[in-house]
Amino acid sequence: ETGVTQTPRHLVMGMTNKKSLKCEQHLGHNAMYWYKQSAKKPLELMFVYNFKEQTENNSVPSRFSPECPNSSHLFLHLHTLQPEDSALYLCASSGAGATYEQYFGPGTRLTVT
Amino acid sequence: AQSVTQLGSHVSVSEGALVLLRCNYSSSVPPYLFWYVQYPNQGLQLLLKYTSAATLVKGINGFEAEFKKSETSFHLTKPSAHMSDAAEYFCAVSDKQAAGNKLTFGGGTRVLVKP
Numbered sequence: 001e002t003g004v005t006q007t008p009r010h011l012v013m014g015m016t017n018k019k020s021l022k023c024e025q026h027l028g029h030n031a032m033y034w035y036k037q038s039a040k041k042p043l044e045l046m047f048v049y050n051f052k053e054q055t056e057n058n059s060v061p062s063r064f065s066p067e068c069p070n071s072s073h074l075f076l077h078l079h080t081l082q083p084e085d086s087a088l089y090l091c092a093s094s095g096a097g098a099t100y101e102q103y104f105g106p107g108t109r110l111t112v113t
Numbered sequence: 114a115q116s117v118t119q120l121g122s123h124v125s126v127s128e129g130a131l132v133l134l135r136c137n138y139s140s141s142v143p144p145y146l147f148w149y150v151q152y153p154n155q156g157l158q159l160l161l162k163y164t165s166a167a168t169l170v171k172g173i174n175g176f177e178a179e180f181k182k183s184e185t186s187f188h189l190t191k192p193s194a195h196m197s198d199a200a201e202y203f204c205a206v207s208d209k210q211a212a213g214n215k216l217t218f219g220g221g222t223r224v225l226v227k228p
């Protein structure tokens with residue numbers, strides 16, 4: 001595998017379920033990100049990790065819980081979600097500096113029923 | 114706080130015509146700027162970036178953008194549209210003062226190419 005991979009690509013879950021999204025990057029980057037992309041809304045940064053440490057939490061509800069066990073892997077644990085949480089969740093990675101572009105995975109399309 | 118405004122959420126162009134996508138930014142420090150493209154059911158892909166070198170930046174697929182400090186703009190152009198350019202395009206500004214690379218994205222412009 002090359003680049004940034006995300007699994008699963010599609011997920012349907014009930015409001016009482018617990019699920020996790022997985023992201024893996026094969027680029028040797030030190031920064032990883034979770035974004036939420038909803039219809040008719042700008043891309044929203046959720047979390048930023050640098051060298052496995054969380055450096056940004058953009059006022060995300062606690063029903064979203066990120067985990068970064070190492071610089072190559074990033075998880076987003078989901079529990080008791082709401083229908084408005086249905087969206088495309090994108091993971092990205094980059095070098096640790098402002099000039100470095102972010103590389104995005106294909107996203108997980110989440111539907112909360 | 115930084116912000117990005119993309120004028121026009123939808124743009125329709127004829128195949129072979131000029132593509133012009135507008136991006137204006139607000140930043141308290143000289144910015145780093147990026148253009149990304151998103152094809153259906155895919156993540157974002159970098160088209161080009163400006164990081165304080167040449168103000169005219171060339172990217173992939175024939176796209177280029179010009180950084181104009183006086184106008185706080187970073188418009189994206191392509192001289193001749195191709196059907197494969199149909200996608201959504203995002204302008205983004207980097208927060209150089211944040212740890213890592215925090216990007217603020219514009220709302221996106223969806224491009225439709227007519228044959």
